[in-house]
Each structure stands twice: as structure tokens, then as C-alpha cells.
Amino acid sequence: MVYSPAAEKYNGEIGEVVLGTDGVKVGGQKVLPFQGFEGEAGNHPIIAIEVLDVEPEGWPEALVEAIGQDVLGDPVAWAKKAQDEWGADAVCLSLVGTDPNAADRSPDEAAETAKAVSDAISMPLIVYGSGNVEKDAEVFQRVGEVLQGANAVIGPVKEDNYKTIAAAAMGFGHVVAGETPIDVNMAKQLNILMTNLGLPADKILVDPSTGALGYGLDYTFSVMERDRLSALLQGDKVLQMPIINNMAKEAWKSKEAKVSAEEEPAWGDAAERGILWEVLTGVALLMGGADVLIIRHPKAADVLHTTIGLLAG
């Protein structure tokens, strides 16, 4: 009798989404993450390096050093470095400076930065707002317009502002990242609302909201797992979009990634610890079905690329 290994029976597949204008694609899996021995494992997940529109404050010394103090206040130089020196697959411009409770940069200023970054790089651009629903709606009407033709990812789109931002995405030809608070039911609902508006499924990424290692990663993982199982095994078409994890700010907010070796001698070298915290968060998310990871540390990008290569075989 010939031995045949047990194989899962799949009833659906993740759709492919094109990012940027250079043919980068995510999604396309016909099996659970990295189960290439069961069928088509689809496109490799990609690593996006986060770039801030304003100079970051309170980042750990080792992270600042790795990125380079000289580029931290210059999103264009920072993005070019991510592309040319760190081997990133994409850049995520975080418009944290537009937050009304922070620098409150105007939609026009944000648009100017976004355009400059977009013009400086050839790889896909992701633009994340501050998360303030009203301000993001205003910002993305302008940002969407100036980035017309770039096929950028814009987000986070939430239930309270999806109409404005999804309309901007449709009007100017962008992909949206729909964010819901670690809740698969709400993720499905937001996808329905956006597709009802006329946004095609291949212009949507699911942002499930991300908790870092030690700070809710397990909840995020469970939601992603349920999402992928429903999409692939139950064939739920409304959940068959690739997943984006905006994880950098969460990983680097954790005490474990930030605190110095002097303060916590038992925790060991701070530089290495920070990278590990970001890498381990990323690896868990990859196993859960992440297609796009937004991270900060160049070395973490290296390790995650290697990991993806090994897992994908």
C-alpha cells in the first residue's frame, strides 16, 4: 500500500492584490500560510519599512542609531535608505504628524510629504494616517489625489471614515487597508461595507489591528487564524483579502524593546533585544497569515526576509 500524506481540503483562496506600479503582488495563497506541500503557497509576504513624517521622539537609542540620526527628520532620505540599503520591499509613510493632538500637520503638508516620498522610490508606498478618524478622512482626500497613479495603500480605513477614504481610493486608484479592533466579525463587516460602496475586493487589505509580543499578539494571531481558516476552508469570499500588520509602533512601544540594559541588567543587550522583539512579533504574524509587515529596524528586515525564505522553501 502506498503511503499518501493527509492533506487539508481547501475551499477557497486568498485574492491577489497588486501594490505600487512595479508588479509587486501579495496574496494568492491556496493553502494556509507556508503550507506549500499542500498546494500553492502564493506570493511571499513582504516587509515594509516604516518612515515617519516628523522626527520621532522617545525611540530607543539603538534603533535611532541603526536607522541613522541624519535621516530621521527627512522622510525622503529615510525612504531611499530603506529601499537602497536595507532591502525593504515597500515603504510605509506614517503620517503621525497630522494627529491633531501632536503636530497637527495639515492635509496639504501631508500630501506634499507623501508625494515627495512617492517620487523618490520605485517600490510600493503605503501611507498610514494618525488613526484620528476625522483628520484621516481629510488627509486622505488630499494624499489620495496627489498620489494618483501610484497605486498606493492608504489607511487605516475604519467603520467611521470608510466612506470618505474608500471613495478617495476608488477615485484615485489606490488600495485601502481596512482596520478593525482585533475582531473578525467587524473585519468581515467592514469588507462588506467597502465592497458595497463599489470598492473591488482586489483593492482591499485587511488590517486586523496588531498587538505586539507580550501585548496582545495572541489575540491578533487568533483573529488572523480564524480569518484565514474561514477564507480558505469555509470559502468565505468576504474574508479572502491579504492581511497587513501595522506592527512596528506596537513592537517598539513595549518596555522589553525599549528599556536599557542598565535599567534591566537581567534582560541583556538592549540593541539585540529590540530587534528580537520586533522579529518575534513579525514571525508569529507571518505564521498567522500576514502578507505585509510594517516594521522599523533594518536588521529585523534582514532576519524576517531570511525567515520568509526558509519557511517558503
Add this chain to the structure above:
Amino acid sequence: MLLIGEKINVMSKTIGPAMKERNPEPIVELAKAQVDAGANMLDINIGPATKAGDEMMAWLVETVQGAVDVPLCLDTTNPVAMEAGLAVHKGQAMINSTSGDPERIASMMPLAAKYNSKLIGLALTEKGIPRDANERMAVAVDIMTACMEHGVDLENLYLDPLVLSITVPGAQYQTLECINAVKMFKELNDPPLKTVVGLSNISNGALPETKALLDGIFFTMLACNGLDAAIIDPLETEFMNMIKTIKVINNDTVFCQSYLELC
């Protein structure tokens, strides 16, 4: 749950003439509407089709499968027409149906084996309608045995307890017997045999405003007892909403506020 759309039927005032005239439009339209509404298989009922039934069935299979991407349930007592349909069908078809009648076993079983089709086995014999669940079981055992003799994979067999209208005088108790039969059929084999019903039979002759309730609640009770498939009217929105709700309660699909908008 396999939901088999029942609308393409020679008895229909629009579909019957379209079949005879080989006019694809009304048929294609109805096929698409049923699939859009959530049917994952379509019944193609041409009746006894004694005259050139083979040509008609082959034409229908090609016409419908040219328009929608679902398998078909070929519904005729004419074995020549059945084979003509099976021969041109893409994917795994379903034969509707055999029964415990030796003549129908002899005509349909070899086709199911030859084409590796799914097969509906109706709990009915040439002697008449079974009176209770036990009599249905006896027919089911005969059909199961015949499958094994003819080399029909039991995975492909769908036993049908034969649903009668609840309006038939003296037959009201039969509805509950059908539910019991579905439960008992499942226990005939391991892995359990599959089951199917012609659902709307129950509300034949009932007032229109009670049909969705009769069909929907009967379906729910059958689903609780392990029903695998049903021949239904997917264009009955109220009834389909009940099915969507069952899927959510059964955790077959992820809940969301707008779940009724989806198939």
C-alpha cells in the same frame, strides 16, 4: 450544506416551452439567479422526457454549465436522457434519482458507477410510499446494498426519505417520520451516509404566507438531525435568510452584522 436549486423544471410555464424550443435565455437567466442567491447545485428536471429526451438533456447541461460554474442534478426517469446528460457534464453530477424499485436500480446504478456521479436514493418502491421511518430504513438498506453490488461509492449516495405534503389528509405524521428517517439513515454506515430532501414538498398546497415558515422550520429540524443536502427554491428570500441564519448559528460562516446580504 448542499443547496440544490429546483427552479429549472419542465413543468414551469416559461421553462417548459424554452426547453422544447431550445431557447437558452430564460433558462440561463434562472440558472444565474439561483446561483447568485446561494444555490451550489442546480436541478435540471425534464420529467419522463420520452421523446428525444437525450438531446434535450445534453443541450440543457451544456447550456446551463456554459452560464454558471456549479454542478448539476439531472432529474429524469429516462435512463437514455440521463446518460446523455452525464456524458457532457463537467465535474461531478448528481443523478436524481433511483429508488428501491429494482427497475430503477437496474437503470440508474450502472450510470452512477460509470460516471462516478452522486446519486439520490429515494425511499420508495414500486409497492408504494413507506408508512414510517422503519419502512424507509428497509428501502435505504436495499439501496445501499445495491450500491455496493454495482460499485457505487457510498460517499456518493444521498438517501432521500421522501417528503410528503403536510396538507395530505392522514399524512401529517409522515413529516416527523422523515426527520426520524434522516437520523436513522446516518447510522446505517460509518462514515455516515449522506441525506437529501425535496424540501418544498412539505408546503405543497399550503397557503403562500405559510410556505417560508413550513419550509424553513422543517429545514432547521432536518439540519439538526444531520441533513446534508436539500432541493430548494433559492429565490424564496425569507427561506434563504433562515438558511443563512442557520449557517451562522452552526458556525459554518463568520458572523457579521450584514450576514443576510451574503450568500
